Amino acid sequence: MADKKLLARGNRSQKTEDRSQKRPGKKVLSVAEKKLLARVVGYYQHSFTEDQRGLDYLKNRGITTNQTFTDFGVGFVNGSLKNILPDDPAVIKTLKTLGILNAKGNEIFYNCVVFPIYDTDGAIVNLYGRNIDPAHGVSHLYLAGSRSGLVNRQAVPRSASIILTESIIDAIALYDQGFTNVIPAYGVNGVTEDHLVLFNSAVTEVYLCFDSDQAGKDGAAQAAEQLRKKGITVYTIELPDKDITIYFNRHTPEEFEQLLKAANPASVEQSDSLNKRKQTLYQQEEHGFTVGYATRQYQVKGIQRGDTQLKATIKVSEDVASSKPFELTTIDLYSSRSRHWFAKLCADLFAEPEALIKEDLAKLLQLVEQWRPEKQEQQHTEISAGDKELALSFLKSDDIFAALLTDFDTLGVTGEKINKLVGYLAATSRKLAEPLSVLIQSRSAAGKSTLQDAIVSLIPDEEYIKYTRVTDQALFYKEEDSLVHKILAIEEAEGMGGAAYSIRTIQSAKKITVAATGKDANGRMKTEEYTVNGPVCVMITTTATEIDQETASRFIFLTIDESAAMTGAIHQRQREAETLAGLIREKKQHTVTRKHHAVQRMLKPLAVVNPYAEYLSYPSHSLRARRDHKKYLGLIRAVAFLHQYQREIQTVEVDGTPVEYIEVTLTDIETANRLANVVLGQSMDELVKPSRTLLSKIYEMVKEQAEQNNAPIDEIFFTRRMIREYTGWSDWQVRAHIKQLEEMEYIGVRTSSRGKEYSYILTYQGQGEEHQERCYLNLTSVAQIETLINREDEALPRG
Secondary structure (H helix, E strand, O other), rough: OOHHHHHHHHHOOOOHHOOOOOOOOOOOOOOHHHHHHHHHHHHHHHHHHHHHHHHHHHHHOOOOOOHHHOOOOOHHHOOOOOOOOOOOOOHHHHHHHOEEEEEOOOEEEEEEEEEEEEOOOOOOOEEEEEEEHHHOOEEEEEEEOOOOOOOOHHHHHHEEEEEEEEOOOHHHHHHHHOOOOOOOOOOOOOOEEEEEEHHHHHHOOOEOOOOOOOHHHHHHHHHHHHHHHHOEEEOOOOOOOOOHHHHHOOOHHHHHHHHHHHHHOOOOOOOOHHHHHHHEEEEOOEEEEEEEOEEEEEEEEEEEEEEEEEEEEEEOOOOOOOOEEEEEEEEEEHHHHHHHHHHHHHHHHHHHHHHHHHHHHHHHHHHHHHHOOOOOOOOOOOOOOOHHHHHHHHHHOOOHHHHHHHHHOOOOOOOOOOOHHHHHHHHHHOOOOOOOOOEOOOOOOOHHHHHHHHHHOOOOHHHHHEEEOOOOOOHHHOOOOOOOEEEEEEOHHHHHHHHHHHHHHHHOOOOOEEEEEEEEEOOEEEEEEEEEEEEEEEEEEOOOOOOOHHHHOOOEEEEEOOHHHHHHHHHHHHHOOHHHHHHHHHHHHHHHHHHHHHHHHHHHOOOOOOOHHHHOOOOOOOOOOHHHHHHHHHHHHHHHHOOHHOOOOOEEEEEEEEEEEEOHHHHHHHHHHHHHHHHOOOHHOOHHHHHHHHHHHHHHHHHHHHHHHOHHHHHHHEEEEHHHHOOOOOOOHHHHHHHHHHHHHOOEEEOOOOOOOOOEOOOOOOOOOOOOOOOOOOOHHHHHHHHHHHHHHHHHHOO
């Protein structure tokens, strides 16, 4: 209804309007007609924002900038105007007279993208329509009558150099690329008196940019003759493509500048707008970057990515490194409101149009999305001659593992021989394609963190990353290759929380990928993909009695010796640290770590081949054994890899590429068997080591009481207090581990008549207590391998 009233008002004075001062051959619109035409155009402009078809047509022709649509007042005719016209015959008649409606009352410009054409007073006097489906209608349309008015006549006051195109669409395409000093003709013979009058006042040179077909060339020649008669210098641009819209689908604005220079070598850049948009600076920095457009500089730091946010701290100035006036704020670039507010702030600072700043921010958004911290060049630390000599003496020693245990002793780590060796081998295996991962398990204060710290201290700083806590999505947003062949050390399993899934995945798949949603410069949701590559060695400590099997099966478990004897040995070492001998050992620790840093840097990334693999065996009665078998083979590889300076480096060519490798020896297998029987044998036990230790203590206590009372073991009841007093364990420790014994039915539970006091009965009869290695893996021994090889040799035919 409102639209009907507006259209009606636009026609009220039509009957009394003076239509004098008509130019010969040119229709002059009355004031009422101009008002009515302006209201119709306003409706078409509204339809352009509502109906996607017009926008899609222009975007397919390479015209995409919202500011261009606004500056040219683009509209779209979808046939809905007649639905809102008032029941006023005068209005209908005027619209037919103007050429908006045909005799039947239908819209002549139906299915067209339309562009208003203005007179010298800024009033709309004509309309150009471009059919979006020329197969079903006339391609080009104007209002009835002779051609009058111009498009983008405001270009002349801004520039004495004008680009004249054959059509309005061509002019808009140039404008969209930053060449705002453009005015269109009315086709090949379309330079009108309006053009000549406007140009004669201020224009000194015109660049003709007509289509490259014969008609375009003839039209350009005619236009050149008309302009030269007015004393205007004319240059003709030779397009390599049919027209401007096709040209910009294949070429850049910078390339068009070269066409201008080809036409006139003395040409300067033809668009102040292009100059203002030109990137003049880009400097990558440690925590962000600085980018400049013309005289506007943006320094971006503190980039923080989220699923739906992209925050950054931005300093804006003509020179961010100087004391010139500036703005400094932190904004969310995915927030339309934040960008709009920030654009206003910067527009005031630079005294530039807000639209120009919004273009800067759109480019800035893309740069921030693409930005990644500069990859740290792999630090090839120079190894001093002294450190190299120490490292070689270690790598070539007759017993590397004895030397390694001596070094751990110097670092102050008491006992835990097997754990120290396996932990060091796992850390070294990070350089292999299939690294080992370890989980160090013990009760609180038993020394698991001490062991982890000691192992990591022997690895160069650039080769490991250590965290106290990892949030759920943290690993997905690390740099793509930041974990490749590194150690990821986490102080407590609880610290990895929801990140357990990503840690398990990168262990197995050697990479993790996440698809996160964000917003583009237009506020639309989009998907971004982040990938982090492995392989990586993971090292975690935990006090938990139960680890979920998905996580546990990917680790070698190392359990700390919690015996009273070990506690006494630790106390002895702590006292010794206060003596002169302790002081000397402490001063030697730096030499030990320097030596091992050199060792790790000198180990070459060689492949390891096991010629004895077919003779090996591993228990196969459980599914977990499938992963444990790979750990066993990984242990053998790691042992061999550490001995590479004592092995012949061989070469094989694969698809034309030489591959260096070393071979596993029987000694490597013997060492790995000894280690695997302890650390992998534990995985065959249904109880974790601390729970198994508690069970043994309970068995000892109950057995003693049964002997004293001359009663069977399964008739002796006991409480947690009795366990604490016998073992010296804390109440928390007993509660934590007795739960697993209950669940696995090694002990039974009985409550008092009041239902509060718990007592237990032992259902376990001490099976295997006399054997320390109750989970012996029965691996193929070196002697068995040698026997198998000898049998094969004997079976060979003798020549």
